[in-house]
Amino acid sequence: MAENYFNYFTETEEHFQRARGSxxxxxxxxxxxxxxxxxxxxxxxxxxxxxxxxxxxxxxxRPVRARIHMVNSVAxxxxxxxxxxxxxxxxxxxxxxSAKSPFEIADxxxxxxxxxxxxKKTGHDDVAASLKSLNIDALYSDLEQLEQxxxxxxxxxxxxxxxxxxxxxxxxxxxxLALDLKPYRGKMTADQIAMLEKQFLDRRxxxxxxxPRLSLFYL
Numbered sequence: 001m002a003e004n005y006f007n008y009f010t011e012t013e014e015h016f017q018r019a020r021g022s023x024x025x026x027x028x029x030x031x032x033x034x035x036x037x038x039x040x041x042x043x044x045x046x047x048x049x050x051x052x053x054x055x056x057x058x059x060x061x062r063p064v065r066a067r068i069h070m071v072n073s074v075a076x077x078x079x080x081x082x083x084x085x086x087x088x089x090x091x092x093x094x095x096x097x098s099a100k101s102p103f104e105i106a107d108x109x110x111x112x113x114x115x116x117x118x119x120k121k122t123g124h125d126d127v128a129a130s131l132k133s134l135n136i137d138a139l140y141s142d143l144e145q146l147e148q149x150x151x152x153x154x155x156x157x158x159x160x161x162x163x164x165x166x167x168x169x170x171x172x173x174x175x176x177l178a179l180d181l182k183p184y185r186g187k188m189t190a191d192q193i194a195m196l197e198k199q200f201l202d203r204r205x206x207x208x209x210x211x212p213r214l215s216l217f218y219l
Contacts, residue, residue, distance in 0.1 A: 006102050006143075006216055008039050008048075015049045016074055019056040030180040031074040033200035039217070041195060043085045051081030075184035078192065103219060105140045111219045112136065112150075115212045119157070122211060127157045131214070147216050154214040161205040173204040 012035050017025050027035075038048055055077035071077075112131050119128040130153045139146040162170075177200045185193065206213065 008045050009035055009217060011045060012048050016052050019052050020071055033203055034074055034196055037195045037199045044088055047085040047088050048081050051084040052077045055080040073184060078187045108140060109136050115214055118212050124157060127153060150214045158202050161209055165205060173201050
């Protein structure tokens with residue numbers, strides 16, 4: 001993995017803020033869910049950053065009178081990011097250089113132990129046990145495999161939350177997404193919207209339950 005792989009969220013956020021010209025701009029829950037959907041679908045960080053630049057370049061090329069509304073969501077860049085990802089996929093893959101781990105093993109251990117304790121306190125004993133069973137010493141040399149295992153455990157935790165969530169909770173989450181996504185729906189395919197809906201709902205369920213994210217992206 002490239003060293004900046006685990007900075008996917010922060011690099012996207014900072015790049016969008018720079019492109020927008022407003023460092024204090026805060027991303028919305030929709031934005032974070034979309035970035036996570038890109039990450040989970042394997043869209044390279046470079047494609048995301050290029051797409052953001054391309055979207056803002058197109059926006060700034062419009063006549064001033066046509067730029068009535070400021071770009072207020074990463075979703076505005078969805079089409080451009082998809083185009084950049086497709087362009088990169090059509091070129092020959094570049095061999096990745098091995099990179100030093102961006103995390104100290106002590107930090108990884110502490111992160112996983114902290115999350116296991118938080119899950120045990122909230123009654124998710126089975127998920128906590130899965131975390132504690134991980135062999136950190138063996139997995140530290142292959143963070144990609146560790147990330148995959150953490151993702152599998154998190155998916156199990158989210159599946160439990162979905163199963164126990166009320167219809168009203170799920171309805172309210174989908175309604176919130178529909179309202180936020182309405183201005184940008186035309187910029188996404190049905191598959192992209194479905195993936196975004198899943199990420200948005202997952203984040204909403206975890207936040208409502210006060211549960212931690214298990215991925216190393218949140219270390």
